Amino acid sequence: MPKQRENWTSRVGFILAAAGSAIGLGNIWRFPFMTGKNGGAVFLVLYLLAILLIGFPVLINEMIIGRKTHRNPVGAFKALAPGTPWWLVGALGVFSGFVILSYYSVVAGWSLAYIYKTVAGGLNANVDFASIFSAHISNVIEPIIWHFIFMFLTIAVVAAGIVKGIQRSVKVLMPLLFILLIVLIGRAVTLPGAAEGLVFYLKPDSSAITPRTLLDAISQAFFTLSVGMGCIITYGSYMRDEDQIPGSAASVVGLDTLVAFMAGFAIFPAVFALGFTPNAGPGLTFITLPAVFAEMPMGILFGALFFSLLAIAALTSAFSLLEVVVAWLVDEYRWSRARASTLLGVFIFLAGIPASLGYSSLSGFNFLGKDLLDTYDWFANSIFLPLGGLLTAIFTGYVWGARKSAEEGNRNLRRHFLGAWWGVWFRYVIPVIIVVIMVVGIYDTFK
Numbered sequence: 001m002p003k004q005r006e007n008w009t010s011r012v013g014f015i016l017a018a019a020g021s022a023i024g025l026g027n028i029w030r031f032p033f034m035t036g037k038n039g040g041a042v043f044l045v046l047y048l049l050a051i052l053l054i055g056f057p058v059l060i061n062e063m064i065i066g067r068k069t070h071r072n073p074v075g076a077f078k079a080l081a082p083g084t085p086w087w088l089v090g091a092l093g094v095f096s097g098f099v100i101l102s103y104y105s106v107v108a109g110w111s112l113a114y115i116y117k118t119v120a121g122g123l124n125a126n127v128d129f130a131s132i133f134s135a136h137i138s139n140v141i142e143p144i145i146w147h148f149i150f151m152f153l154t155i156a157v158v159a160a161g162i163v164k165g166i167q168r169s170v171k172v173l174m175p176l177l178f179i180l181l182i183v184l185i186g187r188a189v190t191l192p193g194a195a196e197g198l199v200f201y202l203k204p205d206s207s208a209i210t211p212r213t214l215l216d217a218i219s220q221a222f223f224t225l226s227v228g229m230g231c232i233i234t235y236g237s238y239m240r241d242e243d244q245i246p247g248s249a250a251s252v253v254g255l256d257t258l259v260a261f262m263a264g265f266a267i268f269p270a271v272f273a274l275g276f277t278p279n280a281g282p283g284l285t286f287i288t289l290p291a292v293f294a295e296m297p298m299g300i301l302f303g304a305l306f307f308s309l310l311a312i313a314a315l316t317s318a319f320s321l322l323e324v325v326v327a328w329l330v331d332e333y334r335w336s337r338a339r340a341s342t343l344l345g346v347f348i349f350l351a352g353i354p355a356s357l358g359y360s361s362l363s364g365f366n367f368l369g370k371d372l373l374d375t376y377d378w379f380a381n382s383i384f385l386p387l388g389g390l391l392t393a394i395f396t397g398y399v400w401g402a403r404k405s406a407e408e409g410n411r412n413l414r415r416h417f418l419g420a421w422w423g424v425w426f427r428y429v430i431p432v433i434i435v436v437i438m439v440v441g442i443y444d445t446f447k
């Protein structure tokens with residue numbers, strides 16, 4: 001007899017947890033930057049289309065697989081296609097969770113360190129922010145300590161369980177995240193000169209559109225919704241049978257998109273008002289923004305709030321990544337949750353150490369011009385996630401069957417939402433689009 005699994009105790013509990021997974025560094029850093037680079041409002045429209053036509057159905061489908069089976073990704077594929085090798089797709093997801101969290105935690109550790117540095121006064125107008133950042137990441141020990149602290153917090157919450165750990169934390173952290181974001185927007189848009197940033201962010205510049213823009217929009221849609229590796233299968237597996245799926249998925253997508261959109265309002269007006277440029281790429285968050293805060297009235301307060309926002313967003317995403325791996329050991333091997341979270345958490349912490357050392361002792365490492373952390377990231381985002389998404393779509397379209405998937409997805413709905421289009425989408429539209437993204441992405445890396 002499988003032992004009793006927990007469920008989210010309310011619809012809101014699930015929605016906040018899944019939105020917490022979706023809302024992360026992808027919303028607060030990556031989305032505004034991508035929008036800036038790709039022609040402002042034009043990118044916004046393409047991104048919304050990508051979310052609506054691809055991200056949303058894929059999210060619904062992962063929730064369906066989880067809720068139907070009430071199992072971790074490996075167990076879910078085993079339950080739907082017994083005696084076949086399809087469980088390997090779930091295993092790929094579990095492995096991706098392990099890899100992604102190991103370096104995600106290193107970056108999240110940087111934001112914890114920056115809360116501390118801001119409050120301690122280390123980030124004032126007289127310093128060179130680029131050298132502060134490179135000094136921080138090329139320190140051997142310090143970033144590893146923050147990485148440890150971040151993993152410790154993640155383990156503590158996941159070990160406490162779905163309801164008492166994750167659900168209880170996201171009920172506090174997600175509203176807090178919204179409040180922080182609103183405060184930061186209030187500060188940014190009232191700075192003298194903020195309007196220029198708003199124009200940059202919102203004015204359509206169609207000359208910036210290239211075929212690449214469309215691909216950027218689609219891959220951003222995947223990344224930001226946490227799909228492709230079983231996070232949402234796992235969270236969906238704790239959904240109650242009486243809840244309906246498409247409405248909950250719509251709330252998650254709505255919240256995720258709202259936060260991404262709001263983040264642009266917190267960042268661009270401030271960057272422009274203080275005379276910086278918005279195209280610093282990966283340095284925007286840790287180099288340009290601290291410089292912006294240092295110039296701003298009450299910058300220490302707003303800087304600390306911004307890095308807290310980043311850390312909270314990363315933390316609620318980290319819960320979902322660790323939960324995938326933990327659910328696998330708990331469901332399949334009957335491990336206790338406390339043991340699975342602690343042991344796996346420690347292994348993930350250890351696996352992240354090389355990613356951190358890639359900027360110091362292991363800086364000689366080079367894979368296609370990437371350091372270790374970028375290499376982890378490249379394998380995860382350019383290979384594992386699209387591959388996982390592709391195989392899951394093929395599984396739904398051709399193996400398990402779109403009809404059965406739609407049946408579970410339409411449960412508890414008075415008017416069925418998933419109709420004939422569902423099969424067309426999972427057999428043709430989604431697989432083709434993912435293959436194109438993968439091929440172009442890989443070509444781009446090797447060319």
Ligand code: TRP
Pocket residue numbers: 021022023024025026027222223224225226227228229231317318320321385
């Ligand atoms: N969606 C998160 C973000 O926007 C990142 C993330 C968390 C993720 N879990 C994931 C991405 C699973 C892909 C798959 O930052």
